[in-house]
Amino acid sequence: MITKINDVPETLVAFKASEEVVADDFKNIVMPEVSKFTEKHDYLNYMLILDTDISNFSIGAWLNDMALGLQELKNWHRVAIVSDNDLIDSATKIFNTVTIGEFKVFKHKDIEEAKKWASQQKVRE
Numbered sequence: 001m002i003t004k005i006n007d008v009p010e011t012l013v014a015f016k017a018s019e020e021v022v023a024d025d026f027k028n029i030v031m032p033e034v035s036k037f038t039e040k041h042d043y044l045n046y047m048l049i050l051d052t053d054i055s056n057f058s059i060g061a062w063l064n065d066m067a068l069g070l071q072e073l074k075n076w077h078r079v080a081i082v083s084d085n086d087l088i089d090s091a092t093k094i095f096n097t098v099t100i101g102e103f104k105v106f107k108h109k110d111i112e113e114a115k116k117w118a119s120q121q122k123v124r125e
Contacts, residue, residue: 012119013037014047023060043077043122050083076101080118
């Protein structure tokens with residue numbers, strides 16, 4: 001299940017994944033909130049707190065996550081993923097080299113630092 005986190009700066013859209021995560025979580029919660037955010041801002045600052053193991057993401061959830069990535073490709077600015085899983089950290093470092101925007105993994109103990117980092121406004125070029 002994915003829930004929106006409301007206790008974040010207005011320059012950030014944030015979510016928490018817990019238990020089992022399915023395709024409808026992205027389709028009905030994440031994607032509409034991201035669309036609202038990008039209508040208001042010309043960039044996307046995104047945070048996902050993983051309070052579940054990545055094995056609890058269904059194939060549909062992974063596909064919708066990838067669809068979100070492609071749909072918002074031009075808007076990515078900062079993405080914070082909060083997880084203590086070293087595999088997530090390694091995959092994110094690789095992904096960071098081939099995409100627009102900055103992606104960074106934070107440990108659960110560093111959630112406040114993740115919020116601060118990910119909520120920085122994009123400086124217009």
